[in-house]
Amino acid sequence: MQPSNTTPVSQGREYPAGGLAFPHRDLTGIGQLARHEILYLLDEAEQWFALNRQSQKRAGLLSGLTIINAFFENSTRTLLSFEIAGKRLGADVVNMHAATSSVKKGETLIDTAITLNAMRADAIVIRHASSGAVRLIAGKVDCPVLNAGDGQHEHPTQGLLDALSIRHALHLPPGSDLNGLNVTICGDILHSRVARSNILSLTALGANVRVCAPPALMPAEIEAMGVSVFHDFDAALKGANVVMMLRLQQERMQGQFIPSPREYRHLYGLTLDRLARAEPDALVMHPGPMNRGIEIDSQVADHPARSLITHQVECGVAIRMACLDVLTRRTRGVPGWAALTGEAA
Numbered sequence: 142m143q144p145s146n147t148t149p150v151s152q153g154r155e156y157p158a159g160g161l162a163f164p165h166r167d168l169t170g171i172g173q174l175a176r177h178e179i180l181y182l183l184d185e186a187e188q189w190f191a192l193n194r195q196s197q198k199r200a201g202l203l204s205g206l207t208i209i210n211a212f213f214e215n216s217t218r219t220l221l222s223f224e225i226a227g228k229r230l231g232a233d234v235v236n237m238h239a240a241t242s243s244v245k246k247g248e249t250l251i252d253t254a255i256t257l258n259a260m261r262a263d264a265i266v267i268r269h270a271s272s273g274a275v276r277l278i279a280g281k282v283d284c285p286v287l288n289a290g291d292g293q294h295e296h297p298t299q300g301l302l303d304a305l306s307i308r309h310a311l312h313l314p315p316g317s318d319l320n321g322l323n324v325t326i327c328g329d330i331l332h333s334r335v336a337r338s339n340i341l342s343l344t345a346l347g348a349n350v351r352v353c354a355p356p357a358l359m360p361a362e363i364e365a366m367g368v369s370v371f372h373d374f375d376a377a378l379k380g381a382n383v384v385m386m387l388r389l390q391q392e393r394m395q396g397q398f399i400p401s402p403r404e405y406r407h408l409y410g411l412t413l414d415r416l417a418r419a420e421p422d423a424l425v426m427h428p429g430p431m432n433r434g435i436e437i438d439s440q441v442a443d444h445p446a447r448s449l450i451t452h453q454v455e456c457g458v459a460i461r462m463a464c465l466d467v468l469t470r471r472t473r474g475v476p477g478w479a480a481l482t483g484e485a486a
Contacts, residue, residue: 155177155316156177156180156181157177158477159476159477159478160470160471160477160478160479162177162178162181163178163181163182163467165178165468166285166286166468166471167279167285167286167287167288167468168285168286168287168288168297168298168464168468169275169276169279169286169288169291169295169297170288170294170295170297170338170341171295171297171300171301171338171341171342171345172295172341174345175345176318176345176346179301179304179342179345179346180316180318180346181467182301182460182463182464182467183301183304183305183308183315183460183463184315184316185463185466185467186301186305186456186459186460186462186463187315187459189226189229189458189459189462189463189466190305190309190455190456190459192229193229193455193458193459193462198229199228199229199231200229200230200231201230201231202230202231202466202473203227203230203231203232203263203465203466203469203473204231204232205233206231206232206233206263206264206469206472206473207232207233207234207235207260207261207262207263208223208227208232208233208234208235208262208263208264208265208266208465209235209236209237209257209260209262209264209265209266210223210224210227210234210235210236210237210266210289211237211253211257211265211266211267211268211278212236212237212238212267212268212289213267213268213269213270213274214268214269214270214290216268216289216290218429218430218454218457219268219289219290219299219457220236220268220289222454222457222458222461223266223287223289223461224236225458226458226461226462226465227461227465229458229462230462230465230466232263232264232465235262250269250274250277250278251277251281253278254277254278254281254282255281257278257282258281258282258283258284262282262284263284263285263469263472264284264285264286264287264465264468264469265278265282265284265285265286265287266286266287266289267286267287267288267289267291268288268289268290268291269290269291269292270291270292271291271292272291272292272293272294273291273292273294274291274292275288275291275294276291284472285468285469285472287461287464287465287468290334291334292334293331293332293333293334293337294334294337295334295337295338295341296334296335296337296338296428297338298457298460298461298464299334299335299338299339299428299457300335300338300339300341300342300343301342301460301464302453302456302457302459302460302461303339303342303343303385303426303428303453303456304319304339304342304343304346305456305459305460306426306449306452306453306456307319307322307324307383307424307426307449309452309456310424310449310452318346318347319343319346319347319348320346320347320348321347321348321349322343322347322348322349322382322383323348323349323351323380323381323382323383323420324339324343324348324349324350324351324381324382324383324384324385325350325351325352325353325371325377325378325381325383325384325385325419326339326340326350326351326352326353326385326387327352327353327354327374327377327384327385327386327387327409327411327436328353328354328358328386328387328388328389328409328436329354329358329387329388329389330352330353330354330358330359330360330363330387331354331357331358331359331360332358333387335387335428336352336387337366339385340352340366340367340368341366344366344367344368349369350367350368350369351368351369351370351371351377351381352368352369352370352371352377353370353371353372353373353374353377353409354372354409355372355399355405355408355409356372357399358399359372374408374409374415375415375418378415378416378418378419378423379418379419380419380420381419381420381423382419382420382422382423382424383423383424383425383426384411384416384419384423384424384425384426385425385426385427385428386411386425386426386427386431386436386437387427387428387436388427388428388429388430388431388432388436389402389405389432389435389436402432402435405435405436406434406435406436409436410434410435410436410437410438411425411436411437411438411441412438412440412441413438413440413441413444416441416447422447423447424447424448424449425437425441425442425444425447425448425449425450426448426449426450426453427442427450427453428453429450429453429454431450
């Protein structure tokens with residue numbers, strides 16, 4: 142399979158023509174996207190999902206382009222996923238690790254952005270521990286910027302890959318939304334950029350989202366995001382079609398948010414017995430890395446019929462390939478994408 146260098150896969154479906162289908166230069170968050178733009182990226186990922194299951198996994202769309210993965214915060218799986226995505230599209234991929242960068246020596250984030258820009262990259266993928274850092278860098282460079290997670294703000298490709306994973310598990314065709322699906326997200330909602338991006342993407346696609354956490358780990362006024370708030374996990378599971386567990390992010394916690402890991406597991410850990418309170422065919426998700434035996438038991442995480450956790454990883458490569466493809470179409474001169482039709486966000 143060798144996808145066309147000029148014809149987007151979603152062409153012919155109900156999307157605006159050319160670059161109007163996705164008018165943003167950057168992808169800094171799900172919050173910047175309209176519903177049809179989310180669907181567009183999900184549908185564009187389908188070709189790459191199919192390619193990645195073949196023996197020959199390389200396409201040459203981004204041949205000659207350079208992608209910099211600038212990770213100011215450690216993340217093995219996200220970095221690896223973006224690196225594989227870029228290389229399978231034929232790009233030259235360079236990884237920049239914060240531990241070996243000049244930022245550790247006192248260089249400002251703006252200085253780093255100016256330096257990266259001078260290297261004439263064709264796309265920059267950024268992960269940073271501070272909310273808003275990715276948007277700041279995006280405003281200082283001339284190429285597309287993709288957010289690989291910034292502070293407690295967003296992790297947009299995680300929200301997209303989770304929606305794609307659900308669509309695949311439910312055998313929904315391209316173009317399908319998730320209207321009427323009941324999704325329960327449980328765990329450290331307060332510190333989770335994954336939760337925020339998933340709330341934004343799932344509600345935009347029509348899902349009913351419930352969030353469940355101890356009061357100390359629930360953001361104030363989160364109801365404004367269109368979710369139902371629970372502190373009783375058993376009640377939050379009733380009628381759930383999808384259960385998404387989140388890791389306790391103790392590295393982001395300042396102070397005592399939970400009595401103990403043992404008590405947290407008792408109240409908010411997903412066991413097989415607790416999963417039985419959801420719908421009989423409810424699916425289980427986790428963005429990783431998992432704290433097995435705390436927020437999720439191994440019997441649930443490794444369940445052959447219910448767990449989507451490894452499928453999420455597979456969908457992640459496909460989504461990141463789609464994002465790199467779409468955001469570099471103007472650079473590559475794909476017909477209909479030559480002019481910037483919207484503002485970078």
